[in-house]
Structures are given as structure tokens and as C-alpha cells.
Ligand SMILES: *[C@@H]1O[C@H](CO)[C@@H](O)[C@H](O)[C@H]1NC(C)=O
Ligand SMILES: *[C@@H]1O[C@H](CO)[C@@H](O)[C@H](O)[C@H]1NC(C)=O
Ligand SMILES: *[C@@H]1O[C@H](CO)[C@@H](O)[C@H](O)[C@H]1NC(C)=O
């Protein structure tokens with residue numbers, strides 16, 4: 001049944017008919033004066049497609065102190081500076097923890113989206129989000145964030161897995177060749193997968209017994225893994241070949257932890273490696289589904305890890321969540337203790353982009369440069385563009401990544417110069 005649905009049909013179904021393209025009047029954004037984002041994601045005529053990943057922006061902290069709103073102003077500056085330095089960006093990815101939900105007020109908790117997306121709206125850029133554990137809390141829901149994002153035609157964030165317990169930001173976006181005029185007649189050159197690793201707390205719910213907020217599972221749901229496998233099989237079937245792909249998820253899997261334990265080398269996996277051990281999917285849960293603090297890790301990300309290591313063409317998975325880690329690791333072996341063997345997929349962190357959220361590592365955004373030429377060998381290039389304008393950690397995710405030697409990444413710090421934190 002699923003296999004008979006065409007890709008165009010799937011894409012059509014994925015666009016809610018209630019999607020508003022014009023911002024509400026009270027918005028401070030001049031929607032109609034802004035350049036239009038391209039309708040199709042396409043490679044540029046030179047055969048490249050460039051993605052800028054912002055993660056852990058953590059807008060909306062402490063609205064009652066002056067430093068909270070000041071942090072957000074500085075985070076917008078980070079986005080503007082990076083996008084000014086990276087004018088070839090074809091898609092912006094917001095890879096989770098857009099908003100620090102536990103600090104927000106119910107009546108306006110998603111409004112921070114307006115401020116966050118202004119740099120993209122002003123430039124006529126498309127963006128696509130995954131949601132993180134801080135994007136769900138007593139006063140904020142992922143569904144409401146999606147609705148707020150979709151008021152702009154630039155938003156490509158959507159929700160393709162209807163199971164309401166499976167999270168919201170589960171979807172894919174096709175990227176077409178430069179000559180493509182309609183998705184009905186073109187085969188995608190690249191697929192971008194977005195997965196919701198959930199976490200945080202349920203909206204407007206308190207545990208009747210304890211009065212505490214209700215925790216949500218913090219891994220990619222098994223129903224999403226099923227959807228991914230079926231949808232990918234359909235895409236491969238239609239294309240008649242494996243399609244190169246990249247994936248985005250906020251919380252990394254246990255494989256990143258296991259690889260970190262096996263050693264992160266400053267030259268072979270260049271990047272900051274300060275969050276040791278990393279926090280991973282399934283953290284804080286027991287294998288039997290309890291999350292009462294009794295267990296450190298429940299293994300619920302095994303189906304997802306299995307899926308990403310058995311999907312031909314999936315070159316890399318990009319995560320955030322651990323603000324102090326910025327490396328890429330090629331998972332190409334059975335790491336001791338694990339049951340799942342890596343197939344060579346690259347697991348990458350980005351760079352903490354926001355002035356909200358923990359840590360003072362210099363803010364920046366991971367850049368991914370895909371070229372049709374290198375895709376023939378399933379290879380992509382990536383580096384981190386810092387708010388200072390410098391670039392660090394440039395690597396080629398090819399077959400020898402992990403063996404090649406690169407310059408080590410400096411571990412610089414920045415501070416919010418307009419924030420008065422007092423005793424913090
Ligand atoms: C949300 O409401 C709070 C409390 O009234 C206010 O301090 C804050 O500035 C508001 N945030 C936004 C983004 O409007
Ligand atoms: C949620 O929002 C309400 C309404 O603005 C506010 O009174 C309350 O303090 C917030 N709750 C939490 C847990 O932040
Ligand atoms: C998770 O990683 C730890 C640390 O390397 C490892 O001991 C364990 O076997 C892994 N578990 C799974 C299910 O991947």
C-alpha cells in the first residue's frame with residue numbers, strides 16, 4: 001500500500017492545508033517585503049548544496065532578567081554573522097533545543113521562533129528543524145513550535161509520522177538537481193532525514209501522585225524507525241538506485257558514547273571533546289521503560305542505530321545536545337561492548353550556536369558542503385564556521401576519514417558582552 005504512494009503524493013500529504021504563508025499582523029517581521037525562498041531544494045548550477053546547522057540556540061531563558069533577552073539578541077547576531085560569511089547556504093537546519101522550554105510562559109512560549117528565524121526570512125532562505133529535549137515542557141509543546149514555524153513559507157519543518165507519541169519533527173526533504181523544475185518529474189539527488197529524539201516534559205501535564213512534570217522518552221521511537229525503513233525503501237524503489245542521504249537528530253545515539261570511550265584523537269577526529277561522557281538517547285531510562293532515576297541508560301536507541309547502519313547511502317548523522325563536543329567520528333567497526341556494528345556512517349556533532357544553554361565554547365555552526373561530484377563516492381565535506389568568522393575542523397568525510405590527519409581544533413571561549421549575569 002505504502003509503496004504505491006508516489007513521492008509527489010507524499011510531499012503533498014506532508015503539507016498541512018492550514019499552513020499559513022503570511023505572518024500574523026502583530027509579528028515584527030515584514031513578511032511581504034522579504035525575498036521568497038525557493039520552492040524546491042536544489043543543487044546550485046556549480047553542482048553544490050550547502051547546509052548551515054545551528055543547534056542548541058536555547059532562546060527564551062529568564063525573560064524576567066535582562067540577561068535572558070540579551071542572550072537571544074546575541075544568538076541572532078551569531079546566526080547573522082555565520083550566514084553573512086556563508087552566502088552560499090541553501091538550507092539552514094535548526095538541530096534541536098531551539099527554546100529553553102522550562103523558562104517560558106504558556107501564552108507566548110513559541111514566540112521566540114519569530115526572532116530566531118528572522119535572519120533566514122530576511123535572506124529568503126529555507127530552514128528545517130528537529131526538536132530537542134528542551135523544546136517540550138510544561139509550558140511549551142513541539143506541535144505549537146511547528147505551527148509557529150509554519151507561519152512562514154520559508155519553514156520546511158513538517159511532521160510525517162502521525163503517531164502523536166512518536167514526536168513531531170520526523171520527516172524527509174528531497175534535494176534535486178539544478179535543472180529540476182518539478183518534483184513530479186525529478187529523482188532526488190540527495191535525501192535529508194530529520195528525526196525527533198523527543199525528551200523533555202509533557203505539555204500541561206503533572207503527575208497526579210507526585211505533582212511533578214511528566215518526562216517523555218528521549219530516543220527515536222520504533223514507529224519512526226519503521227517509517228524510515230519503509231519510506232526509504234519506497235524512495236530507492238522509485239529512483240531505481242540508492243540515494244545519497246544525510247540525517248539530523250538532536251540527541252546522539254549510544255554509538256557516539258561508545259566511540260568517545262574508545263578515544264577521540266585531536267587530529268583524526270578534530271573538535272572539542274569536553275562533554276565526557278556524552279549524554280545519549282535512552283539516557284536516564286531503564287530497559288523496562290521506567291525513568292525513576294534507577295538506570296543510566298535503557299538501550300532504546302538500538303532499533304534506530306540498527307537502521308542507520310543498514311541504510312546504504314546514508315553518509316552522516318548530525319547531532320547537537322552535547323554542547324561541549326564538536327567532532328565527527330566514523331563508526332566503522334564493532335565497538336567493544338556493543339551489539340551493533342558500524343558500517344562507516346559518520347556521527348558528527350555541530351557547534352553550540354546559542355548564547356542560551358550551558359557552556360561558553362565559542363559559538364558557531366557546522367557547515368556541510370555536498371557536491372554532486374563527490375556524492376558519486378558517497379563523500380561530503382564539513383567544517384565549523386565560528387561567530388568570529390574563522391573556520392575550524394575542516395574535514396572530508398571520505399573512506400579514510402578517521403585515519404587522515406587534520407589540524408587540531410582550538411578550544412576557544414566567548415562570553416555575552418551585553419549580559420549582566422550578577423551572581424549566576
Ligand atoms: C513572554 O511573556 C513574558 C511574561 O509576560 C515576557 O516577560 C516575555 O518578554 C514574553 N516573551 C516574548 C517572546 O514575547
Ligand atoms: C507557565 O506559564 C504560566 C502562565 O504564564 C506561568 O504562570 C507559570 O509560572 C509557568 N509555569 C512554569 C512551570 O514555568
Ligand atoms: C552503549 O555504550 C556503552 C559504552 O561504550 C557500551 O558499553 C554498551 O554496550 C553500549 N550499549 C548499547 C546497547 O549500544
Ligand SMILES: *[C@@H]1O[C@H](CO)[C@@H](O)[C@H](O)[C@H]1NC(C)=O
Pocket residue numbers: 396398399400401404
Ligand atoms: C580523504 O580526504 C583527505 C582530505 O582531503 C585526503 O587526504 C585523503 O586522501 C582522502 N582519501 C581518499 C581515499 O580519497
